[in-house]
Amino acid sequence: xxxxxxxxxxxxxxxxxxxxxxxxxxxxxxxxxxxxxxxxxxxxxxxxxxxxxxxxxxxxxxxxxxxxxxxxxxxxxxxxxxxxxxxxxxxxxxxxxxxxxxxxxxxxxxxxxxxxxxxxxx
Numbered sequence: 001x002x003x004x005x006x007x008x009x010x011x012x013x014x015x016x017x018x019x020x021x022x023x024x025x026x027x028x029x030x031x032x033x034x035x036x037x038x039x040x041x042x043x044x045x046x047x048x049x050x051x052x053x054x055x056x057x058x059x060x061x062x063x064x065x066x067x068x069x070x071x072x073x074x075x076x077x078x079x080x081x082x083x084x085x086x087x088x089x090x091x092x093x094x095x096x097x098x099x100x101x102x103x104x105x106x107x108x109x110x111x112x113x114x115x116x117x118x119x120x121x122x
Contacts, residue, residue, distance in 0.1 A: 004116065007031045007049035009040040009067065010082070011059045015105070019053060019082075019112075026113055037062030044071045051116050056083035068100075080115045082107065 006028050010016035016033045023030050031047045034040040037058055044052060052071065054064040068079050081102045101115045 003027060003029050004050040005029045005031055005047065006116070007034060007040070007043055007047060007052045009034045009037075009052060009058070009064055010055045011035045012055075015055075022109060022112065026109070028116070036060045037064065037067035040064070040067040041070045044075065044077065048075075049077060052077055052079045054079050054081050056081055056085060078116075 006023055008016050008019050008023075008030060010019065010033065013033075013035075016035075020030045020033065031043060031049055034043045035058070037060060040052070040054065043049075052068075054068055056064045058064055058067075064081065064083075068081075071077065071079065079100045081100055082105055083102065084105045101118070103111055103115055
């Protein structure tokens, strides 16, 4: 397994730190944690992660979906959505907004690592 750089976008610090610890235990390099959609876009541009773990609901005016749209306009980085509300990633016709993987919170290490290592661009 290569040492992929991972950006965690999560506004709940306990969840973010838990993800960070779990990922580091598997040998991944974890970038500074982004707590907002704006930080996610800025960090994605400045740090160029290999993978982004993107929470859908953030505490600011923009969502993880908004951040993902902006990031995808500039990059083909793998975004893995993490959410307790997976229905938010579907439009009103039930069509998935993004083709990215969606992990329901909480996810197991096996699900998390499997999603990260399934990167089609690796």
